[in-house]
Amino acid sequence: MSMMSMTGFGRGEASAHGVKIVVELGTVNRKQFDCNVSVPREWGCLEAKLYAMIHAQVVRGYVKGAVMATAVVESAGDLLDMPRISRQIEAVKAAAVRLGLPDDLGASALLRLPDVMRGNVGHDDPNAVWPLIEKAAHHALLRLAEMRLTEGAVLEKDLRQRFDHLQKMSEQLAPLAAQVPRNYQRTLEKRLAELLDQGREGVVNPELLAREVAVFADRCDVSEELTRLASHFAQVTKVLDEGGACGRILDFLCQELFREINTTGSKANDAEITRRVVAFKAGLEAAREQVQNVE
Numbered sequence: 001m002s003m004m005s006m007t008g009f010g011r012g013e014a015s016a017h018g019v020k021i022v023v024e025l026g027t028v029n030r031k032q033f034d035c036n037v038s039v040p041r042e043w044g045c046l047e048a049k050l051y052a053m054i055h056a057q058v059v060r061g062y063v064k065g066a067v068m069a070t071a072v073v074e075s076a077g078d079l080l081d082m083p084r085i086s087r088q089i090e091a092v093k094a095a096a097v098r099l100g101l102p103d104d105l106g107a108s109a110l111l112r113l114p115d116v117m118r119g120n121v122g123h124d125d126p127n128a129v130w131p132l133i134e135k136a137a138h139h140a141l142l143r144l145a146e147m148r149l150t151e152g153a154v155l156e157k158d159l160r161q162r163f164d165h166l167q168k169m170s171e172q173l174a175p176l177a178a179q180v181p182r183n184y185q186r187t188l189e190k191r192l193a194e195l196l197d198q199g200r201e202g203v204v205n206p207e208l209l210a211r212e213v214a215v216f217a218d219r220c221d222v223s224e225e226l227t228r229l230a231s232h233f234a235q236v237t238k239v240l241d242e243g244g245a246c247g248r249i250l251d252f253l254c255q256e257l258f259r260e261i262n263t264t265g266s267k268a269n270d271a272e273i274t275r276r277v278v279a280f281k282a283g284l285e286a287a288r289e290q291v292q293n294v295e
Helices: 041-055 082-099 107-112 130-171 173-197 206-219 223-242 247-268 271-291
Strands: 008-016 019-028 033-038 061-071
Touching (some): 008 130, 041 061, 041 130, 130 223, 130 247, 223 247, 247 271
Parallel strands (some): 033 061
Antiparallel strands (some): 019 061
């Protein structure tokens, strides 16, 4: 399954029985799923259905959208609700006769009658319009998925390059870490020799020197951290290969990578390793920011 971005937009339409439904959906980054889609007030009871439909397709991110309804008028004659007008005119005339009022109804009076325009697309039963909303939402979700997949492919390529670069940086730390105890031993021997040359009394005990170097080597050993880094990078590759809604897993792995590289920098006690660790952290932070765009 391909990786999906959390950013996208989709629009869908459906028409039937003189009503056109338009559903627009847009998504942006968010750690959890959240949905806010405005629905005409008379169809408020359908929000739960629409929410569940969207959540089935969007695992993570903030969804904002709207459901809009308009009347489909094919001719000027369809603009007025003639059966409703006829019933209202008959009722008004009957009331005028009963009250003894003159019959002064004209064509312009029709527009003052309530609900004579077909532009009012409300339904007494909201469930009757749900199939149209569902169809329009389905098309909007398809368009949304297409855009998110397209951007997701770009994100995947970028993340693979970033993590590959970070993995190579971590692999370069092993030979540097192996040299740290040797460098410490040479530095220690040099300082002791300088002290003896300056007339200080005493003889360097080789066993004590070896013990000091061994203790230092154990203290600055980062082999376990580098092994765990390699394991985390293998997991990153697996997650990227599997795709799907992998943003949370990648974010967790970024945290673990940071934990191991931070410990490496603290234990190594070497200027060159520290410099490379700082560069690694900067690259990891950039990768983690990109991960925030992944569903």
